Amino acid sequence: MSNFIVKKVAVLGAGVMGAQIAAHCVNAKVPVVLFDLPAKEGPKNGIVLRAIENLKKLSPAPLGNKEDAALIQVANYEDNLDVLAGCDLIIEAIAERMDWKHDLYKKVAPHIAPNAIFASNTSGLSITALSEGFDAELKARFCGVHFFNPPRYMHLVELIPTVSTRPEILDQLEGFLASTLGKGVVRCFDTPNFVANRVGIFGMLATIHEAEKFGLSCDVVDDLTGSKLGRAKSGTFRTADVVGLDTMGHVIKTMEDNLKNDPFAALYKTPDVVAKLIGAGALGQKSGAGFYKKVGKDILRFDSAKNDYVPGGAKADDIIARILKEKDPAKKMKALRESTNPQGQFLWAIFRDAFHYIAIHLESIADNARDVDFALRWGFGWKTGPFETWQAAGWQQIATWVQEDIDAGKAICNTPLPQWVFDGRTGVHTAEGSWSPAKKAYVPRSNLLVYQRQAFRAPVLGEGSADGSTAGTTVFEDDSVRLWHQNDDVLILSTKTKMHVIGPGVVAGINKAVEEAEKNFKGLVLWNADAAEGGAFSAGADLQSMLPAFMAGGAKAIDPEVSKLQNAFMRLKYANIPVVAAVAGLALGGGCELMLHAAKRVASIESYIGLVEVGVGLVPAGGGLKEAAVRAANDAKGNDLLQFLKVYFTNAATANVSKSALEAQQMGYLKQTDTIVFNSYELLHVAKVEARAMFDAGYRAPAQKLIPVAGRYGLGTIMAQLVNMRDGGFISAHDFKLGAMIAEVVSGGDINQGSLVSEQWLLDLERKAFVELLNNPKTQERIMGMMQTGKPVRN
Structure with missing residues (x-):
C-alpha cells in the first residue's frame, strides 16, 4: 500500500465552477492555486482576484469561512506555469469548447509534474477526444472529474476514464474526492454528458415535452415535480433557471450533436420555449428572468402562448397531491397511471419515459444500475433514484405497463424494453449487488480502502444492507434512544426522537449511556443513524414534552426537568471515559448544548450550530x-x-447559527482541536477513532x-x-x-x-x-x- 496525498491542487479557469472548486479545496485545507488568463488592464492576475472576491458574495457560500479566500494562490498562464510543477492534481475548468481546452493543454502539458493527475471538469465532452495530442505518459494520468454546481454542496462527482487512464490513477483520485473533499463518486463511461446530465437532462426534456402535451404551466409542473415527488424542491423549470438556460442549452447540444443514432434522438433539441427565452436574453436566475421573473414581491411565470410573463403560483390539484402522499409506491404508480386528471397522466408519462430511457441506456452509460441511481440522487437532489423507484413500485408490473405504452405509440420512441427487463427479476438491486447488463451479473460495491471509513454506506433500496438504526448489538433501546455497539469497545448513543429533540426520555438515555460506557467501554459516541443522509444532530429541547408539566404545575414544575437536563449534560462532561459528539446538520439550542458538553466534537463540514432559544422567547438553560x-x-x-x-x-442574544463547521470554529462552538470531516458517511468511524485514541492515551475527566x-x-x-x-x-x-x-x-x-x-x-x-x-x-x-x-x- 502507498499513500496518495494531494499536497497542492491547481485549478485552471477562474469561472464560476473553477473558483468554487478552488474554494472547496481551501475548505478542506488543501493548498490550491487558481489560474486564468492575464488581465489586459490593471493587475495581471486581476481576473483571478475578482473571481476570489466574488466567492465571498455568492449564496449559498462556497467558502466555509470567508476569510479563507485569502488562502487561494493567484496565477496566470503567462507568468506562473512553473507553479504547476509543485501540484499533485491539476483540474481544468474552462469553458466547454474543445478547441479552447486543447490550446490550453498544449500550453500547460510541459509543466505538469511526472506523477501528477491531470483532469478535466467538463460536463459532457469526450474525455478521450480531450486527451488527443498528449504523449502516452500524460494520457495514462488524464481523466474526467465532473463536479456538480455548487461544488461545496452537491455530493456527486463523476469520474470518467479514457481507455488509456491507469486504473490506480482513478483509485487514488476517488479516495481523495471521497474522503478529503467529501464527495460521492460515480464512475462513468466516456459517453456524451456521462450519467447524471445524460439521464437528468433527458428527464427535463421529457418533462417539458409532456407538459406541453398535457397543457400544464411551468408553475404547476414545478409543484408536481419538486418535493411532492421526492426531488429538489425547485422542480423542473426553476431548476433550469438556476442552472442557466444557456448552460442547459449547451448540454442539450452535446447530446444533439453526438447522439444522432440514439432511439430518443428526436427529443435531443432545445425546446422552442427555451430557445425563445435564450433569444430574448432571459437565461434564468443569473439574468433576472427565465421561466420565472421576480417583479417586486411577485413571482411571474413565462406564458409561451402570450410570449409574456403572467402571475404564477399555481399548484397541483388536490386529488393528485393526495395520490402523491400515498406511502405504497405500487399503489401510487397505479393511481397515477389510471388517473383521468391531466396532471396524473402527465406524472405517469414522465415516470414511463424515465424508466424506458434508463432501461435502454443502462448498458451504454454506466457500469451498473446503482451508479445511475446515485448519480440522480447526488447530482439532481432526488431522494430515490429512478431504478429504485421502479423496483419499489413492482418491477414486472411497471415493465408491462411501460411496454404496453410503447406498443400503443404513447411513448417518446418505439424501441422496446431490453429482454433482461422481463427475465423474471424483481428489480436491479439485490444483496449481491446491482445489475450490469454488459456483465450479465450483479456488481458489488467498490472495495477501495477509502470505503472502509464508511461504517454505513449510502443505502440502495433492495440491497438489504445493515443501517445504523438496526446494525450492531443493542445494549438498551426504548422510544427515545438506542444504546448499541459494533461488537467493539466504543458505545454509541443514538437518539430516535423526531429531529432528535431532547426530552425526558433522551435525558434518561444520556445518564444510562454514561453509566454503561464507564463500566464496559473505552468511550461513548453520540451519533444518529440519519447523520449522513441530511438528518439533524439535534434540533434542541422538546418543548412539547414540557407542556403537561407546565399545564399541571406552571413554570415551577419545569424547574426540576431543567435541572435533570443540566445534570445529564454535566455528567457527559465529567464522565470517566471520553465522550465524542458526532455532529452533522442542525445542532440548535439544546442540541448545541449537548454537543458543547462532550470531551470532543467530530463535525461534518455541513453543520449548522447555534443557541437559538431567543427565537421562542427563552434563554439557553442546558449549560x-x-x-x-x-x-x-x-x-x-x-x-x-x-x-x-x-x-x-x-x-x-442574536440566535446566530453557523453556516458551516468552519464558521462554528470561529464562533467558538467548535474548538480548534475539534475534528471536521468532509464526508458525513465517515463521521461515525472518525468519532470512534478519536474516542478510542483518547482512552488509550490515558484519558481522565477534566478537573x-x-x-x-x-x-x-x-x-x-x-x-x-x-x-x-x-x-x-x-x-x-x-x-x-x-x-x-x-x-x-x-x-x-x-x-x-x-x-x-x-x-x-x-x-x-x-x-x-x-x-x-x-x-x-x-x-x-x-x-x-x-x-x-x-x-x-x-x-
Whole structure:
C-alpha cells in the first residue's frame, strides 16, 4: 500500500465552477492555486482576484469561512506555469469548447509534474477526444472529474476514464474526492454528458415535452415535480433557471450533436420555449428572468402562448397531491397511471419515459444500475433514484405497463424494453449487488480502502444492507434512544426522537449511556443513524414534552426537568471515559448544548450550530451560557475577559447559527482541536477513532475548576449597549429583556469583576432565568407561534 496525498491542487479557469472548486479545496485545507488568463488592464492576475472576491458574495457560500479566500494562490498562464510543477492534481475548468481546452493543454502539458493527475471538469465532452495530442505518459494520468454546481454542496462527482487512464490513477483520485473533499463518486463511461446530465437532462426534456402535451404551466409542473415527488424542491423549470438556460442549452447540444443514432434522438433539441427565452436574453436566475421573473414581491411565470410573463403560483390539484402522499409506491404508480386528471397522466408519462430511457441506456452509460441511481440522487437532489423507484413500485408490473405504452405509440420512441427487463427479476438491486447488463451479473460495491471509513454506506433500496438504526448489538433501546455497539469497545448513543429533540426520555438515555460506557467501554459516541443522509444532530429541547408539566404545575414544575437536563449534560462532561459528539446538520439550542458538553466534537463540514432559544422567547438553560462563560475565561487567559465574552453573548442574544463547521470554529462552538470531516458517511468511524485514541492515551475527566467572570462590570457594559439598541428601535422590549438575562448569566450576575464562581452557580442563574421567562406572556406567545407555524414571532 502507498499513500496518495494531494499536497497542492491547481485549478485552471477562474469561472464560476473553477473558483468554487478552488474554494472547496481551501475548505478542506488543501493548498490550491487558481489560474486564468492575464488581465489586459490593471493587475495581471486581476481576473483571478475578482473571481476570489466574488466567492465571498455568492449564496449559498462556497467558502466555509470567508476569510479563507485569502488562502487561494493567484496565477496566470503567462507568468506562473512553473507553479504547476509543485501540484499533485491539476483540474481544468474552462469553458466547454474543445478547441479552447486543447490550446490550453498544449500550453500547460510541459509543466505538469511526472506523477501528477491531470483532469478535466467538463460536463459532457469526450474525455478521450480531450486527451488527443498528449504523449502516452500524460494520457495514462488524464481523466474526467465532473463536479456538480455548487461544488461545496452537491455530493456527486463523476469520474470518467479514457481507455488509456491507469486504473490506480482513478483509485487514488476517488479516495481523495471521497474522503478529503467529501464527495460521492460515480464512475462513468466516456459517453456524451456521462450519467447524471445524460439521464437528468433527458428527464427535463421529457418533462417539458409532456407538459406541453398535457397543457400544464411551468408553475404547476414545478409543484408536481419538486418535493411532492421526492426531488429538489425547485422542480423542473426553476431548476433550469438556476442552472442557466444557456448552460442547459449547451448540454442539450452535446447530446444533439453526438447522439444522432440514439432511439430518443428526436427529443435531443432545445425546446422552442427555451430557445425563445435564450433569444430574448432571459437565461434564468443569473439574468433576472427565465421561466420565472421576480417583479417586486411577485413571482411571474413565462406564458409561451402570450410570449409574456403572467402571475404564477399555481399548484397541483388536490386529488393528485393526495395520490402523491400515498406511502405504497405500487399503489401510487397505479393511481397515477389510471388517473383521468391531466396532471396524473402527465406524472405517469414522465415516470414511463424515465424508466424506458434508463432501461435502454443502462448498458451504454454506466457500469451498473446503482451508479445511475446515485448519480440522480447526488447530482439532481432526488431522494430515490429512478431504478429504485421502479423496483419499489413492482418491477414486472411497471415493465408491462411501460411496454404496453410503447406498443400503443404513447411513448417518446418505439424501441422496446431490453429482454433482461422481463427475465423474471424483481428489480436491479439485490444483496449481491446491482445489475450490469454488459456483465450479465450483479456488481458489488467498490472495495477501495477509502470505503472502509464508511461504517454505513449510502443505502440502495433492495440491497438489504445493515443501517445504523438496526446494525450492531443493542445494549438498551426504548422510544427515545438506542444504546448499541459494533461488537467493539466504543458505545454509541443514538437518539430516535423526531429531529432528535431532547426530552425526558433522551435525558434518561444520556445518564444510562454514561453509566454503561464507564463500566464496559473505552468511550461513548453520540451519533444518529440519519447523520449522513441530511438528518439533524439535534434540533434542541422538546418543548412539547414540557407542556403537561407546565399545564399541571406552571413554570415551577419545569424547574426540576431543567435541572435533570443540566445534570445529564454535566455528567457527559465529567464522565470517566471520553465522550465524542458526532455532529452533522442542525445542532440548535439544546442540541448545541449537548454537543458543547462532550470531551470532543467530530463535525461534518455541513453543520449548522447555534443557541437559538431567543427565537421562542427563552434563554439557553442546558449549560450553553455556562459554557460561554467557561470558554471566554479560557480564551482570555488573564486578558480582558469582556472582549472574549462579547462574542459568545452576541451569538446567543442574536440566535446566530453557523453556516458551516468552519464558521462554528470561529464562533467558538467548535474548538480548534475539534475534528471536521468532509464526508458525513465517515463521521461515525472518525468519532470512534478519536474516542478510542483518547482512552488509550490515558484519558481522565477534566478537573472541575472555578471560573473567573466579568461580574457587574461586564453586565453593565453589555446592558448599556442593549439600552441603546432598544431606544434606537433596533430591538423590542422583550428582546431587551432576553438580552439582559443572557448578559447576567454569562457575566456571572451582580458580583465583583474577576470573582470565581462554580459551574453550578452559572447553571442556577440559567435555570432561574429560563423558568421566569416561561411565566412571561410574550415568551408564551413566541412558543405557541413557533409550535403552530414553525416560524419565530417578533414581539
